[in-house]
Amino acid sequence: MNIKLYACLGSGNCFKAWIVLRQLDKPFEFQLIDVLAGEQKSAAFLEINPLGVVPYMVTETGEGIGESNAMLWYLAEGTHLMPKKPEDRAKALQWMFFEQSKLEPFISPARFFTTIVPELGRERGADIAQWCENAKPGLARLDAHLKESEFMLASGYSLADISLFGYTHVIDEAGIAFQPYPNIARWKSSVEATPGFRPLSEMSPQLEAAA
Ligand SMILES: N[C@@H](CCC(=O)N[C@@H](CS)C(=O)NCC(=O)O)C(=O)O
Structure with a gap:
């Protein structure tokens, strides 16, 4: 099956x-x-x-x-895609929990009402602005981390990159600019260049x- x-x-x-x-x-x-x-x-x-x-x-x-x-x-x-060392597997999990607590809950609804169903978003302007604001500390933390490393883990491209990429690569569709986050923008290109990547x-x- x-x-x-x-x-x-x-x-x-x-x-x-x-x-x-x-x-x-x-x-x-x-x-x-x-x-x-x-x-x-x-x-x-x-x-x-x-x-x-x-x-x-x-x-x-x-x-x-x-x-x-x-x-x-x-x-x-x-x-x-699975890191070999236990420490790296734990770090991958750390970032995957970070993704679900500090980024996805804010970027996902802001993007949904901005880009997927903008007709419903017209009534949600204040919520969208708040979600975007709430995403900023997480994005700043991620950007600072990626300044030190090409991918999420020093050991190379892994499931942690895929997890973080899911919503971070479409922040512009939530109304958040990439410009304050140059390391996220650079990492986005690195992920997009990995073998077998499709948008x-x-x-x-x-x-x-x-x-
Ligand atoms: N934390 C879950 C989130 C799942 C989730 O909320 N999915 C959305 C689509 S991205 C959904 O099914 N929404 C419809 C609903 O909640 O009724 C995951 O990472 O899979």
């Missing part, structure tokens, strides 16, 4: 799971879930993932895994069907 990835288009969290599958050249089935139409809360999808969110992944052995960063951990196991705009079930 192939891995099955349940995902919606345009999502940074779904992109993380998708790009790791593509960069590791793993065969998988892409099941589109239309979040804008509420499909993630349908009875059929709640049977698969009772939390009613995407991404969600079903492994080759039929185990269901939620949380994009947990998917990265599962998929990177035993590959060049978020190409994530689609059609691409997998054609592969």
Whole structure:
């Protein structure tokens, strides 16, 4: 049985799971879930993932895994994307928790209402401004870290880069400029140059069907 990835288009969290599958050249089935139409809360999808969110992944052995960063951990196991030293694995986790607590909760909704559904965002101007403000300390910390290192870990490109890249590479779509964060901008180019990289705009079930 192939891995099955349940995902919606345009999502940074779904992109993380998708790009790791593509960069590791793993065969998988892409099941589109239309979040804008509420499909993630349908009875059929709640049977698969009772939390009613995407991404969600079903492994080759039929185990269901939620949380994009947990998917990265599962998929990177035993590959060049998983750091070898225990200290580096712990640092990867440290940054992946940072991503989910200091960046994603702010960049994701700001981008959703600015770029994905701007018609709903017109009523949310104050919220969007606050989310952008809340993301800045995390972005400043990330930028300072990347001043010292080409990738998140000194050992090289890893699952931690993919995790952080998911939303950080589209801060402009949330209304946050890259200009105050030159090291993030430089790192973004380094990640985009890694083997097998494909942009978020190409994530689609059609691409997998054609592969
Ligand atoms: N922390 C989760 C976030 C999952 C999540 O909130 N997914 C969004 C799409 S990016 C979703 O399904 N939203 C629809 C909803 O909450 O009903 C992860 O990293 O996978």
